[in-house]
Amino acid sequence: xxxxxxxxxxxxLFGILVLVRVPVAFALALAVVPVFFIEERLTPxxxxxxxxxxxxxxxxxxxxxFLLAAxxxxxxxxxxxxxxxxxALVGHLPGGLGHxxxxxxxxxxxxxxxxxxxxxxxxxxxxxxxxxxxxDTSFAVAITACSSVMGVIIPPSILMVVWGGLMSVSIGGLFxxxxxxxxxxxxxxxxxxxxxxxxxxxxxxxxxxxxxLMVATASASLALMTPLIIVGGIVGGFFxxxxxxxxxxxxxxxxxxxxxxxxELKRLPKILYDSARFAAxxxxxxxxxxxxxxxxxxxxxxxxxxxxxxxxxxxIIGTGVMCALAFLLIGMFIDAIPAIIILGTxxxxxxxxxxxxxxxxxxxxxISLAFGLVTPPYGICLLIxxxxxxxxxxxxxxxxxxxxxxxxxxxxxIIVFPDVVMAIPRLxxxxxxx
Numbered sequence: 001x002x003x004x005x006x007x008x009x010x011x012x013l014f015g016i017l018v019l020v021r022v023p024v025a026f027a028l029a030l031a032v033v034p035v036f037f038i039e040e041r042l043t044p045x046x047x048x049x050x051x052x053x054x055x056x057x058x059x060x061x062x063x064x065x066f067l068l069a070a071x072x073x074x075x076x077x078x079x080x081x082x083x084x085x086x087x088a089l090v091g092h093l094p095g096g097l098g099h100x101x102x103x104x105x106x107x108x109x110x111x112x113x114x115x116x117x118x119x120x121x122x123x124x125x126x127x128x129x130x131x132x133x134x135x136d137t138s139f140a141v142a143i144t145a146c147s148s149v150m151g152v153i154i155p156p157s158i159l160m161v162v163w164g165g166l167m168s169v170s171i172g173g174l175f176x177x178x179x180x181x182x183x184x185x186x187x188x189x190x191x192x193x194x195x196x197x198x199x200x201x202x203x204x205x206x207x208x209x210x211x212x213l214m215v216a217t218a219s220a221s222l223a224l225m226t227p228l229i230i231v232g233g234i235v236g237g238f239f240x241x242x243x244x245x246x247x248x249x250x251x252x253x254x255x256x257x258x259x260x261x262x263x264e265l266k267r268l269p270k271i272l273y274d275s276a277r278f279a280a281x282x283x284x285x286x287x288x289x290x291x292x293x294x295x296x297x298x299x300x301x302x303x304x305x306x307x308x309x310x311x312x313x314x315x316i317i318g319t320g321v322m323c324a325l326a327f328l329l330i331g332m333f334i335d336a337i338p339a340i341i342i343l344g345t346x347x348x349x350x351x352x353x354x355x356x357x358x359x360x361x362x363x364x365x366x367i368s369l370a371f372g373l374v375t376p377p378y379g380i381c382l383l384i385x386x387x388x389x390x391x392x393x394x395x396x397x398x399x400x401x402x403x404x405x406x407x408x409x410x411x412x413x414i415i416v417f418p419d420v421v422m423a424i425p426r427l428x429x430x431x432x433x434x
Contacts, residue, residue: 115149181367
């Protein structure tokens with residue numbers, strides 16, 4: 001079979017299985033099976049071998065540890081402290097609680113590395129408060145879902161760890177490259193909140209005094225040290241991303257159990273169980289997606305795609321737009337981690353061919369997939385937020401689209417101006433980021 005026939009079988013069967021609501025992890029594995037039977041040189045045993053090889057990667061240990069650190073921080077009541085700090089910083093702006101929602105998500109993103117933890121932890125606290133203060137439920141749900149995408153853009157990010165491990169890209173460089181895009185996305189969301197507040201007359205908090213700001217900053221200071229420890233440790237060469245994730249867990253445990261004393265020892269088994277359950281789902285997806293990706297590479301589908309795109313004569317900007325559209329589309333249907341393994345590895349040779357920097361490509365991919373977390377039918381962050389707000393997902397879609405539009409403009413700026421992404425990595429890590 002040629003690359004075209006294999007691609008048709010793999011993606012066609014995968015699409016059918018997803019449409020009939022087979023879980024994505026299983027759909028990826030089942031889509032590969034017919035190819036292993038049809039092609040004489042392959043055996044079904046290879047499916048299990050490729051899955052096992054994908055798990056035999058030290059960097060993947062960072063996934064469960066970062067999830068555990070996020071759950072420990074949530075259980076320790078860190079979110080409450082971050083909300084008080086955000087309220088002191090931006091609560092006086094029109095639509096105060098909406099701005100607080102965005103700023104808290106930005107701060108929590110530097111601790112958790114997970115958008116779903118962001119949506120669940122912050123949404124459970126702020127969506128009921130926003131409804132009580134007169135905000136439309138659809139807006140409260142939409143801004144919570146959209147702001148939670150920063151969880152995988154602002155470092156540390158689980159998606160960046162997976163991306164860097166798969167494609168041998170500096171994870172420290174990826175973390176640094178995510179800072180400016182994350183701040184720009186937060187700014188676009190705050191601008192949207194401001195417009196909503198002016199049009200709908202949303203309430204405003206009184207401006208905090210300097211003393212209140214200092215008290216709130218001191219209360220959250222230990223939690224805000226987490227991203228400095230993780231990112232600083234990786235960039236400074238003190239520890240690897242996997243070791244950084246373990247440090248994050250130990251630091252979170254010390255804060256929750258010994259400093260704040262808000263995590264009781266009897267609650268630890270449940271926290272460990274929840275973290276292991278979510279990590280198992282992600283890691284199983286990595287295994288089946290790796291087998292799917294190996295099959296694509298074996299039949300030289302990426303090479304065939306490079307040849308086709310070469311004929312189109314796209315430059316860096318054209319290729320960046322094409323990659324963003326591809327990631328946005330696939331992100332609507334499957335989780336970000338398998339999407340990275342399947343589509344990222346296919347498009348990587350294409351971007352290398354046109355001279356796009358690997359970090360620039362990675363940030364375009366991560367941001368595009370992050371937006372998929374709020375776009376149906378997958379849209380897991382939107383589903384979580386809608387469940388907390390007790391409304392139908394479709395009722396929040398209009399507000400999601402309004403908030404998402406300026407975020408897409410930020411993505412466009414990042415594609416057209418690579419220096420927005422590359423400035424900080426080149427300044428701090430010039431040896432590793434050419």
